[in-house]
Amino acid sequence: MKTQRIYLDHSATTPVDARVVNAMLPYLTGKSGNASSVHSFGQEARAAVDRARREVAALIGAKQNEIVFVSGGTEANNLAIRGLCEAVSEKGHIITSVIEHPSVRGVCDALEKRGWEVTRLPVYENGIIRVEDARAALRPNTVLITVMFANNEIGTLQPVRELGELVRTERQSGRRSLWLHTDAVQVAGRESIAVEELGCDLLSLSGHKLYAPKGVGALYVRRGVRLQSQSIGGHQERERRAGTENVPGIVAFGEAARLARTEISERRSHDKRLRDNFENEVLRRIEDVVLNGEKEMRLPHLSNLSFRFVEGEGLLINLDLQGVAVSTGSACSSGTLEPSPVIRALGRSDELARGSIRFSFGKDNTDNDVERTVDVLANAVTRLRELSPLNKALAS
Amino acid sequence: MTYSAVFKEHLAHPHNAGELPGATVVVEETNPVCGDRLRLYLLVEDDQIETAKYLAYGCPPTLVCGSVLTDLVRGKKIQEALAITKDVLIAAAGGLPGRKHHSAALALETLRSALTQLGTSTEEKSLNLT
Known part of the structure; x- marks a missing residue:
């Protein structure tokens, strides 16, 4: 199936x-x-x-x-x-x-x-x-x-x-x-x-x-x-x-x-609840994750996270193969070979900018989507970190 | 272009991933522009690459090129390994979009750097991780 x-x-x-x-x-x-x-x-x-x-x-x-x-x-x-x-x-x-x-x-x-x-x-x-x-x-x-x-x-x-x-x-x-x-x-x-x-x-x-x-x-x-x-x-x-x-x-x-005008408060609280549950679960289950940008003064549906030792496009395609669609500010995916200027503007290192992933929720997403995404994400990050020389360099 | 089934299989189940204790040579190369990295471990005996493993950080083509490259060089004589071209590597990966050919170039650069080191010394090389 x-x-x-x-x-x-x-x-x-x-x-x-x-x-x-x-x-x-x-x-x-x-x-x-x-x-x-x-x-x-x-x-x-x-x-x-x-x-x-x-x-x-x-x-x-x-x-x-x-x-x-x-x-x-x-x-x-x-x-x-x-x-x-x-x-x-x-x-x-x-x-x-x-x-x-x-x-x-x-x-x-x-x-x-x-x-x-x-x-x-x-x-x-x-x-x-x-x-x-x-x-x-x-x-x-x-x-x-x-x-x-x-x-x-x-x-x-x-x-x-x-x-x-x-x-x-x-x-x-x-x-x-x-x-x-x-x-x-x-x-x-x-x-x-x-x-x-x-x-x-x-x-x-x-x-x-x-x-x-x-x-x-x-x-x-x-x-x-x-x-x-x-x-x-x-x-x-x-x-x-x-x-x-x-x-x-x-x-x-x-x-x-x-x-949008008539449903805005319902959509806003729905998206925010899913986003916040997602972030809490990710931070609980995955180490070395950095939230990009201010936590409070931001849109309710969006979470931008950097996963240390992991490049964003590698993670994006791994998630995509498991059926989860997100986007990244990684260098390679932009076509410019330069990491996201937005993430760099926050004072983040190139490595963190390359590892940034944007998760943006919508009105039709469900709690099950959050649960499955966190599972898929945790597995993908673990696999890519096992493969990453940056991770091994730190361990050694 | 979309990625091929061969490519996706290497990405989902990479071959020869991980470290190789006792490797004859270990080399890591970085693409200074996009930041991709490939670390190649070769165990060489009597001028033949007995086994090869790799670690990689970067976009999917870089991860896949590590997998494909280590498959290609295993069991090859050093001269045979030196003869591997970018086209051969890309074909073995099931094809790569033009803007991702830099991943194949990084893989070959890492291989040639490792083989050059072998040529200059038969002693085990230590890796400078700084």
Whole structure:
């Protein structure tokens, strides 16, 4: 009998909720209009997009005309950062952090090559930036602060609300051209988000992290913030994102957002209970395990652990052969041969960075999944340590 | 590419894993870029590799290359072992994705380093673990 597979990689992507599939199916079959068309097919598509926009706005406490639908988190981050910077008349200064997702890091790097100045805030051993570092980094020409709401590898929550206060204070002192963007792709559906409380101007979301399909996301753009569209050739999304709307994807995202909003506290406590039970069992049964990042100020579903003397991809594939799917910040798996910059930024050694594994739980995981994963993990770590020259070197 | 059945079998049940007390030569090589390590133990008598064992730290191809390499060199004359190429090793592993060929290169580098040491001295080598 084939063993049931266990999916513990919900930070990479989530399975599509059956209710979300049901919501989108009519828009893949009969209701196939273009939302820009004026006939009845188009009107029903437009109405569906508008309903979805209201749901996504409600998830983060925004107004519906502040939501721009895009293809996912990467496009949202590109539109936010490049779109804002290109709408500003002169090249200025950006503040970001060293642990951003590549879609933020890469855009900042590209702007730097084009003459923008970029300050990358450090994180400390807890994996969190300090607001005083951001305050100290402010320059007269600082245009944008872009710091993720929660890190995708270690789940640490960043002080975005405090950054919002910093921006608000600067504005009250007369500074006009300073905006705050946050990548909330990992947070949506796992923690409550209220854009007014956060004080952010731009916020990125992705559908497939909250049980919608891949290929749809959104950017929150506070009213009054000017963006240069990154795609030209259509009036869609209030001139901010040309191209025919992905109606089935948007409908799915809207339904997923509605479910996330109504079920958030149930999902949060479910994920946290499984995650905490998992960590307690791992730490009880396996020696030389290091938790990466702050224990309290982090997402409820995610655990990032380094197993000393064991390389992450070797462990990942061993778990996969036993039917358990996780991800790693190891060097070899990234394709760059360099260990995870996020784990290295915590001050961890290369060896610990190479041995980091991310376990991310979801609403459909069970207590049995936790139990079996810990068994499989304990066996795999023991086997790989027996094979590891690092372990033997220590023993000798 | 996905890993082959041969590869997965070596990974799940590695051959010749562990230390080899009384080895004629022990060599450990590291890939300085990705940090993978392979330690090779050879017991050589009359110019023939009687047995070989290994320890490895790294991505799955490095673990598998240790298993495959020790299978390949067992019973071989030193000159025969020196003739093992990267292509032979990769084929015996059931194939490796291009970006993982560095694992085969590390395995061959470790083997050649061990055989070079044998050539310079017949005495047992001590391993510097620092």
